[in-house]
Structures are given as C-alpha cells and as structure tokens.
Amino acid sequence: MHLLSSRRLFLRQGLGWLGWLLSGLWPDSAVAARLAEYFSASRLDDALAGLFAGQPLIDSPAITLSVPDIAEDGAAVPVTISSALKNIRRVYILVENNPTPLTAEFELADTVSAYIAARIKMAASSHVLVIAEHESRLLKTRQWVTVVQGGCGSG
Numbered sequence: 001m002h003l004l005s006s007r008r009l010f011l012r013q014g015l016g017w018l019g020w021l022l023s024g025l026w027p028d029s030a031v032a033a034r035l036a037e038y039f040s041a042s043r044l045d046d047a048l049a050g051l052f053a054g055q056p057l058i059d060s061p062a063i064t065l066s067v068p069d070i071a072e073d074g075a076a077v078p079v080t081i082s083s084a085l086k087n088i089r090r091v092y093i094l095v096e097n098n099p100t101p102l103t104a105e106f107e108l109a110d111t112v113s114a115y116i117a118a119r120i121k122m123a124a125s126s127h128v129l130v131i132a133e134h135e136s137r138l139l140k141t142r143q144w145v146t147v148v149q150g151g152c153g154s155g
Contacts, residue, residue: 060139074122074147083114097126
C-alpha cells in the first residue's frame with residue numbers, strides 16, 4: 001500500500017510541476033492582446049499605424065523578397081525573405097488587399113541570419129510588403145503578385 005501511495009504522490013507532484021512549466025510557454029495576456037489587435041486590422045494603413053505608430057518606412061535593397069509574379073492559387077503563395085544585414089530583430093509580412101493585411105510576424109535572435117521561407121494566403125492580386133526592424137530603422141521592400149484564384153475565402 002505504501003508503494004501505491006508514493007506512486008500517486010509522484011504523479012500528482014509530477015503533473016503539478018509539468019503544468020507549472022508549461023504555463024510559462026503560453027504567451028501572457030498582454031502579448032495575446034497585442035497580437036489580436038494587430039492581426040485584426042482590416043486595412044493596410046490601420047495595420048501599419050498599429051504596428052509602427054507612424055515611424056518612417058525606408059525602402060531598402062538590403063532586404064530581398066522573392067515571390068512569384070503569378071500565383072495560381074492564393075491559398076499557398078511561397079515567400080522567401082533574406083538579408084545580409086546583422087541584428088534584424090523582427091520581420092513582418094503584410095498583404096495589401098487581404099482581409100487581414102498582417103500575415104506573419106517573425107522575431108529573430110541576434111545570432112540568426114535573416115532567412116525566412118513561408119507560404120502565405122492571398123485573397124487577391126496585391127503587393128506583398130516586407131518590413132524588417134534593423135537597429136532603430138524600419139526597412140521595407142515590396143513586390144506585386146498576381147493571384148489567379150484567391151486563397152482567403154474569396155474563391
């Protein structure tokens with residue numbers, strides 16, 4: 001009987017510690033609220049104002065964006081972003097004519113080179129805008145993509 005009680009105690013304490021450890025992995029409510037606000041903007045101007053509060057966006061050839069000129073299916077448009085710049089802190093992907101313009105946000109460690117490959121949804125033909133936070137500047141590049149069939153429920 002002593003073995004059974006110690007096993008139960010072990011499981012109870014082990015699950016308690018596991019729950020405590022996992023609770024640190026979920027974003028806190030402030031981060032979740034920030035993300036909900038930025039990802040809920042329905043216009044590009046609103047998303048940019050919420051994210052960058054009027055800071056100037058500088059056109060930069062140092063950020064390389066590779067997207068197809070024509071996307072047959074807007075449900076999975078390949079995007080590749082790269083840069084030789086060091087210390088890029090964040091990278092944002094926005095799609096001008098999407099119902100939700102902010103498509104993705106990536107936070108990079110200082111030791112990581114900026115190379116991102118992803119697939120995004122596009123509702124219609126539009127500019128894909130990439131903004132990189134580099135030191136105290138916001139660098140941007142953009143490219144037009146013609147979408148044959150929309151991928152955000154527009155059909």
